[in-house]
Amino acid sequence: MDYPKLRQVDAFPLETSGKKTIGLRDPSTMDDKVIVVSQPTFFLITLFDGKHSLLDIKAEYMRKYGEILFTENLEEIVKQLDDNYLLENERYEAYRKAIEDEFREADLRPATFAGKSYESNSQKLLQQLEAFFTSPQGPGKPVDGQTDKPIKGIIAPHIDFQRGGSCYAWAYKELAESLNPDLFIVLGTVHHPTQNPFVLTGKDFDTPLGRVETEKNIIETLEKKVPFDLFQDEIVQKAEHSIEFQVIFLKYLYRDKKPFKIVPILCSSFHDVITQDTGPQQKPHLSDFISALSETVAESDYKTCFIASADLAHVGMRFGDPSPPSSASLQFIADEDRKMLSYVERMDADGFYQFIQREKDSRKICGLPPIYTLLRVMNTDEGKLLNYQQSVEPNGSSVVTFASMVFS
DSSP: OOSOBBOSOEEEEEEETTEEEEEEEOTTOSSOOEEEEEHHHHHHHHTOBSSSOHHHHHHHHHHHHSSOOOHHHHHHHHHHHHHTTOBOSHHHHHHHHHHHHHHHHOSEEOOTTBTTTBOSSHHHHHHHHHHHHHSTTSOOOOOTTSOOOOOOEEEEOOSOHHHHHHHHHHHHHHHHTSOOOSEEEEEEEOOSOOSSSEEEOOOEEOOTTOOBEEOHHHHHHHHHHSSSOTTTTTTHHHHOHHHHHHHHHHHHHHTTSSOOEEEEEEEOOOHHHHHTTOOGGGSHHHHHHHHHHHHHHHHSOSOEEEEEEOEEEEEEGGGTOSSOOOHHHHHHHHHHHHHHHHHHHTTOHHHHHHHHHHTTTTTOOTTHHHHHHHHHHOOOSOEEEEEEEEEEOTTSSEEEEEEEEEEO
16 A cells, blocks of 8 residues: 555546536446545546555655645545545455456346436336436337337437436337337447457346346357357446446336347447557457357347447547537537438448548547447448437536437
8 A cells, every 4th residue: 555556447527516626436337436536636646556655645746736745644545545446456356356256146137227327116217217208308208009110220328317318218219119129139338448349248137127138049159159258348247337228218118018138238449440540340359249240140030129329429528638518519519420420320330430430539439339330230221310419517518429310
């Protein structure tokens, strides 16, 4: 502890009681708690690199602020970070291993965000989800039997329900009014680093509305076809929300209809292929998995629907940009998002990827991996943009954009 080392954490600006502060959060979301620190404290934390001793850190603080930092105050900061498992040390490793072992032995993936991002009570959850359809921004309540045409796939957001619920509803209304699929291939975004580009779990998903089964035969077939370990990073499935939120909507729609199954696939970042100025098809692990998924679904007897759980742009100070978005930049972002989504409507996977690559992913499109994968494996000719929204932080510092689309 004399040379504290901070783990990889998310740091983003906040305003607390009128003062500018910094929020710290574990990107692995084993614990979704946000630790709020002052800017001087954040300066200290940036020196927690395992190379600076406590004495070094005190000296750097003195040079920057011209004030003496007492050892007990610095040790209290170290203790607070350690108590929240934000330091890289044996205590954290033991904590992480215990969580991984417990998850590996379980046969059910818990409803991690119940009571946090959505209602944990089943009746309240039904009311919450219904309100997304009937809100002023929503599409209206679904009407069964509107069409006998199957839906091949949808794109829905994975932003929290409070900000994006009505946008989800646009995609799920189309799904509810179509022929009922037997199987949903859910392509989620994973929000922290993984060893491999795709991560599966065979665990069923718990929800306040009941259990949702995974299709274990397809998962086992994929495991045999792919030349890397699809379960090496399985622990990330425990705390990742992007699949869980889609499963909640699916269980809501089909709770009184015939059972369905899911294949939950988390898609990791394409950052390395973008920076190498190449494409996903040139990276064997990516192309191998996409080919295996396409073959496996084609060989099955299921009526399959693909879901890409995907937000779009992440712009502003929370995401590392030097300044907040302006009204002009928000319009520019919307225009660029719509141009980008026009490639998705045309099922042009390469055009979609190259659009993002040309701008060096400057708008930080976190939905790139699941959308690209969906376009590669889904057999249809065109899609349709149903709804587009932007969610600006209350203090105006950042914006996240998202959309709903349907493919038939």
